[in-house]
Amino acid sequence: MKTKQDIPARMMAIVTYGPRDYRLESVEVPKPEPREMLLKVEACGICAGDLKAFQGGKRFWGGGQFSQYIEEGCIGGHEFVGHIVSVGRDMEDTFQVGERVIAEQIVPCGSCEYCRKGLYWLCEPHEVFGFKRHLNGGFAEYMLLGEKSIVHRVPEGIPLEKAVLIEPLACSLHAIDRSTLQPDDLVVLSGCGALGLGMLAWMKAKYKVKVIALDLRKSRLDQAKKIGADYVFNPKDGELKEFVDSLTNGIGCDVYIEATGHPESVVQGLSCIRKQGRFVEFSVFNEDVSCDFSVIGDGKEIDIHGVSLSPYCYERTIRALEKGEIEVDGIVTHALNLGGYKQAFDLAESDGNAIKVILTP
Ligand SMILES: [Zn+2]
Ligand SMILES: [Zn+2]
Structure with a gap:
């Protein structure tokens, strides 16, 4: 395993307990397995989906025709970007410590009917970062990217307030x-x-x-x-x-x-x-x-x-941002650190001037 020297044992993260019950806690920094990488999160946007989960939406917490999707104890956030700080043994040929990357929000299983047809964004288990305990998201200082994550490199030249918009x-x-x-x-x-x-x-x-x-x-x-x-x-x-x-x-x-x-x-x-x-x-x-x-x-x-998710669109988005082809200035309206998460969700929910609120650990 290749790793940076200064990774702490514990980190701050926003842990999901229930609707409107998210808590800032000190948790262990996860250790990557041979086919995993550890990402130091630069920023993570709050998505409309995150907000609906926070508000207790049925699609997330169950009710009506829905069964519960979100797991208590998980760490939210799928609109993250960051730098690799640790690379598992089996990933060393593919990624290097220090590279700036993003992973697609969905982590396809690779073996269901849809994955086999290349329709990975419709993957049947439909596992998205930030809703499951084994797939914690970017509302934290560090997070793991597993071997099934679809990872893209993000040029350093793309400023953070644009790089954090790659997912949306x-x-x-x-x-x-x-x-x-x-x-x-x-x-x-x-x-x-x-x-x-x-x-x-x-x-x-x-x-x-x-x-x-x-x-x-x-x-x-x-x-x-x-x-x-x-x-x-x-x-x-x-x-x-x-x-x-x-x-x-x-x-x-x-x-x-x-x-x-x-x-x-x-x-x-x-x-x-x-x-x-x-x-x-x-x-x-x-x-x-x-x-x-x-x-x-x-x-x-x-x-x-x-329309669901963003199949085969991350690379095209990264290239367009790199070349300055799309006009996105002003979409990120607020950036808060993890300690300000209550205010951040509040802004995203009810501030008339907020568009994209991001958390910067
Ligand atoms: Zn999103
Ligand atoms: Zn699948």
Whole structure:
């Protein structure tokens, strides 16, 4: 095993006990097995999914049709980036101490039906960093990357406030891939959180489309304008359908990207979209959505494209950040150290000006 000399025996970490019960504790620094590496975390973003887990969402804690996914005692965080400080014996040919890396949020099993077909992001056990005790995440000073982790090198030239966005930007890129955009499409982007703004950045960098960005928060709409939204619209200020109709002679938008996780946004999208339009869904909902499903078939013949995670998108994202191809300045709004985790979750949950809140151990 190759290792740095100054690794302490204990570290601080935010341990998950239950909904709204996360505690900053001193725990042992894990020791890598021969096929593992130890990462010193530079920063880890708080994702909407982390927030929904913190709030006690059913998809995480069980209830309704869901069984419990998250394990008490785990350390959260899958949007991490850091430096390798220790490399297990069997990994020494592949990675070096000191390299800056990121691992994809999902750790595929490699043997299920989906993994065998190359659809690793849909892996049946679906193990994601930060939700299981054997797969602790980046809300800690150190974390382990196992042999099944998909690890990518991150150039030192990418500043931390951009490197920490690689995971959400990779997810945003997959959403845009799944939107099958055509030249001159009018796209309604509903939700300008970090994921939505990332989607906007990709659209503006790679496609000749017009985008209407939607959010209830003015600060996010201001950020969307900076990134290049052609129009911004606050649903508090009026009916989106009227606005879209006024731009399209009553036809509707070509694509509606749902990135809010709010049921009303789904209903709104189905009403604004044109016949044979595309509805792209990338959200986690805490509540059920109820809407008139017939509009998808008999009404408008809509294509629904679901989006999950970020397959084959990390390298593309790292290259784009390295070349400065996508505009992401201003998406990270707050950085706090681990001791400020309560305030960090609070900011992410309810501060009108917060977009991406990150923890820097
Ligand atoms: Zn995330
Ligand atoms: Zn699998």
